Amino acid sequence: METRELRYFIAVAEELHFGRAAERLGMAQPPLSRAIQQLERRLGVTLLERTSRAVTLTEAGAVLLREGRAALDAVDAADRRTRRAAVAGAPALVLVTKAGATGELLPKLLDAYAAEPEAVAVDVILCGPGEQERLLRDGRADVALLHLPFDSATGFDTEDLRTEGQVAVLPAGHPLTARPHLRMSDVTTLPGLPMPRWPRLDGTYPDGPGPQVRDQTQLLQLIALGRAAAIMPESARPHRGEDVAAVPVLDAPPVTTVIAWPPHSRSRALAGLVRAATRL
Amino acid sequence: METRELRYFIAVAEELHFGRAAERLGMAQPPLSRAIQQLERRLGVTLLERTSRAVTLTEAGAVLLREGRAALDAVDAADRRTRRAAVAGAPALVLVTKAGATGELLPKLLDAYAAEPEAVAVDVILCGPGEQERLLRDGRADVALLHLPFDSATGFDTEDLRTEGQVAVLPAGHPLTARPHLRMSDVTTLPGLPMPRWPRLDGTYPDGPGPQVRDQTQLLQLIALGRAAAIMPESARPHRGEDVAAVPVLDAPPVTTVIAWPPHSRSRALAGLVRAATRL
DNA sequence: CAGAGACGATACCCGTCCGGTATCGCCGCC
DNA sequence: GGCGGCGATACCGGACGGGTATCGTCTCTG
The missing domain is CATH 1.10.10.10 (Winged helix-like DNA-binding domain superfamily/Winged helix DNA-binding domain)
Incomplete structure (x- = not known):
């Protein structure tokens, strides 16, 4: 064939x-x-x-x-x-991750790897949710940072890097922000503060009451405007308060950040990056 | 290309x-x-x-x-x-596993699945160690029973089925068979009872003192003859004593039997088999 | 040191197959 | 009943894959 x-x-x-x-x-x-x-x-x-x-x-x-x-x-x-392997001086590794979702983990990883003696150039691609798998599968990327259980790592080798809880991100001054912690049910049923809708892989949006968002910036702005609420990993929470506040959600599923790569591509450079990641 | x-x-x-x-x-x-x-x-x-x-x-x-x-x-x-999908009446699923290594788990699984209303015909391939991955990868098989950490499940979806300890299999009457349990170091250094050598994927054998073996039967015969010793999962231990005895090895790594399949092939039949397996 | 041998590249030829245009056969629909 | 949409068929030209013969080069050897 x-x-x-x-x-x-x-x-x-x-x-x-x-x-x-x-x-x-x-x-x-x-x-x-x-x-x-x-x-x-x-x-x-x-x-x-x-x-x-x-x-x-x-x-x-x-x-x-x-x-x-x-x-x-x-x-x-x-x-x-x-x-890519043939172009001298080209990035030997391409890393892909969701835009704005890895917090300080990504710069830490890149720094730690760059400090190694045999480090090679690493390109970073930031993409929308769910696209990482495809980039990894069709060779546009060599390695990815994924967030389980949101992303699927099926078919890839992975190493766990970090597990964290999730926080609810709410407009500053919202009554719930006074509470030390919340439950899922507190957040998903807020009147007037629906969860936003993210695009599917084909670009269409699911039906529902929430506003349509394409990226983290849009989302934060909508929350600041009092139009939406969201639940996200702690590390994705914005640190300088831009009119939003974050409260831990106790019963939200924990999020594990993993580094993932195609199982057959065990190059020296990739192995070095994975090693640097697991040592963080 | x-x-x-x-x-x-x-x-x-x-x-x-x-x-x-x-x-x-x-x-x-x-x-x-x-x-x-x-x-x-x-x-x-x-x-x-x-x-x-x-x-x-x-x-x-x-x-x-x-x-x-x-x-x-x-x-x-x-x-x-x-x-395969086009041949009416042909086995809709091909399962591959190592010859003689799954004990009673395999018949149990096949029976449990066959009892389901929507069950389809399942072919079973028995192959040598390490060959399962290749069969799964090139489409000769759809699903495999693997033994971690011996086999590698990288690139496949898996469900854990069972975790068990390992036993040392020794000639009947050997002094160590009187002990209630052993340590790795007791078994790997036995004078006159070397660990056997299994073939690599290309058919060649690694160097070493042990006898060359190709399958479980050869191995058991060599052990019965007092020419070798081996460490294997409990469930692989021969049950009718053929002049060999098994003693638990406390510090041997536990063996997990998993059912594994290519991540993109989520057919109805496969899903049914996996469900039957996890219910065992 | 010359010649033989091994090995990949080049030259050239032929047949197949890929892709294009023109047209047919079939079926649903005004 | 004719028209239009759609896939199949017929036929043709050109590109390309594969074959044989041969060359250029390097190495080993007598």
Whole structure:
């Protein structure tokens, strides 16, 4: 099976329409039809059920869509990491983490690693929630800082770095800020202070009462304005009070920050960074 | 990057010899040379350093060898799992585990799962130590029973099933068998009873004094003959005494049996099997 | 020191296969 | 019943993969 065939099939399986898939691939429809037929013939498997009105996935097609995406990610990762490895003076490691979520842990880690004799240049990518896994999987990043249980570390090697409780972040002066600590139920049901809605991976937002937010800054501003409340790890709490206050939430699930990397990529540089992280 | 190019490069990178690699690939040497040049040109990266006497990997080449193997495994997995998904009546799940190492856990699991209403056929593969990961990675198997810390579950999702201590297995009548329990140091230094040597993944054996063994049966026979001793999980201990005796080893690392599967393959059947396993 | 041998690169040729255009067959819908 | 949308088929040209023959270079040897 060639990656070209995989790319073709995935386009068709996602569009469920040969014409649109061909357009997306920048080619004409007939060779695409033929390529899919050939793929089916070589596999000995029917991947798509076609009528002149609709195209649907067979069960085997659904399997190939799932597995094929993972395989293409792996091929892309090989491509990207190889290219990066060849550029002299380029960052030898790319670290990805959620924007504004690691507090002082990230600078500490970078400093500690940079102090090592064999340290190499480390690039940092800050991205939105949930994107880290994809970057790690398709080779745009080599290592990530993740927050369990929010992020999923499935398929990666990890080392635990820190476990912490969560705090409720509320507008300064809100009655609850006088309390020494809170419970989840105190915070999730506040009238007039709904929890914000974060975008899904595809950019759409779930339904609900809360305001839509894209990043930490927006969130803090909304809280300061008295339009929202949020629960976040202690270390993500803003330190200089910008009209917001933080109160520990006793029964919020603890958050573990882990350093994660693809299990097969045990380069010297990566090993050094992981070592530096675990010594923090 | 096409899988054909990856296969070619990996062959050359492993052989470090274009002629032998071409032979292994069943093709002539010149087109192979050209394909590698083209791959290097497209990547914009030198992968191999050639003289007329030797071929060596560049750093980027080493990266592509590692990453490319993983990528090819992922493509092969997509191929195999798609083929299997299409065959009606074929086993919908393939479980792999080390031959003779799971004791009664495996039949219990299969029975428990088979009793479920939506159970599908499960094939079982028994293989040598260390091979499970590869089968899981390249799609010949869907789920595995692994023994931490002996096997590595990196890159897979897992659920813990059981943790147990280890026992020393000794020839019946050996003085140590009278003791109620032992320490590692008691067993590893026994004069005339060396620990056996297991084959590596490539089939070669490490150097050392112990006899070479390939499976559990050989091992037990050698122990019964008074030629070896071994340390193994309690559940792997032979139950009908075949001239061997087992004594708990207090300070041996505990062994955890886990059920493991590729993180992206969350099929209904697999989920059912994992559920049955965790309920045991 | 010259010649043989090993090895990767180059030159050149042929067949296959990929991709394009034109068109067909089928089906739902005004 | 004709029109339009959609996937399949037919056919063609060009690119590319793979084969054989040969070269350039380096090393070892008689």
